[in-house]
Amino acid sequence: MLSNNETICFWSGIMRDHEEFLTLSLSVNEMELIETANFFKEEFTKIHNLSNNNITGDFINEVMSLLVNFIEFKRYIIQKLLMCAINISLPPSFINHMINEAQEFYETLESIRRPKAVNTVEENIKLHKVWLPDSSGHATSLLMFIDAVEAFDREEARRFACDFNKLFIKANELGIMIDRTNMSNGALKYLNEQSKNKISDFIYFLSRIKELRIQCKLLGNLMPLIPDHMIREAQYYLSSIQSFNE
Structure with a gap:
């Protein structure tokens, strides 16, 4: 933490x-x-x-x-x-x-x-509800700056956006169920694992995109600061997920 x-x-x-x-x-x-x-x-x-x-x-x-x-x-x-x-x-x-x-x-x-006293389960769910749509937005916004001919990288960005949206739906539904039953099982731990793996992959993708733009290999008008900014946020999210597993 x-x-x-x-x-x-x-x-x-x-x-x-x-x-x-x-x-x-x-x-x-x-x-x-x-x-x-x-x-x-x-x-x-x-x-x-x-x-x-x-x-x-x-x-x-x-x-x-x-x-x-x-x-x-x-x-x-x-x-x-x-x-x-x-x-x-x-x-x-x-x-x-x-x-x-x-x-x-x-x-x-x-x-x-x-x-103040913190309900770790509620905070864990809130973490995902904040950062999963944020991560999806980051993946989608990359499409604004990567040239249309870079179809493979654009498609990968779309897949990340889609995956983050799916995880957000799961986090939202799981949060409702936990709130209604006051019970938590292994599903939240599994969500943590899924989100951790996906955001780790996204960090790798962003790092590659950033380096390609620095080397002027990837067509588009993406400033390297933008993926760098997204990487720092993704690392913050990843660190926060890991703190709930300690």
Whole structure:
């Protein structure tokens, strides 16, 4: 399990990346939004650099306050996208995905600030319900950046998206059954194993895609930062799954 410092280091890096993606996708005509995105990028970079220091209550409160404004900024962008009133190359679901992760970071900070007894079964199910659709979204979004002629890699990305969706359906149904019966058997452990194996395979796939783009062998416009970002999130998910098996 990651320490509080490692957790904040991970999440602040993810938020920083989101703003990098945003600034690169916004039209130069959207200068005010670019400036706001750059502000958040700088703030999360500072947090990332300070994450190895002693984590105080005041520090956590500052980060949570920043996240509230960060989420509102993303909501504003989605509103503009839904009204077709913004020049940006990212779709609304991509921005919505950023909000989901920012909210997860916020909830994680809340649990650090106010620790409480944890139901490990519920937390285990929640982990899958957060990260399986997230992983599916990552696999699907790769199709935006990999050229259509790269049929084999595109098909592999689609298979990962499909597999993650299937596991999410299982996690959701299993969570309902456990909630209704207050019972848990080996099915959750098996789900952990299935998810662990699938996310491990996805990490390998992303690493290969990243290297191919660095070497300029894979056709498309995928920035290496994008699979790198996805790898870090997948590794976080994998580490979290393994913590439930300890």
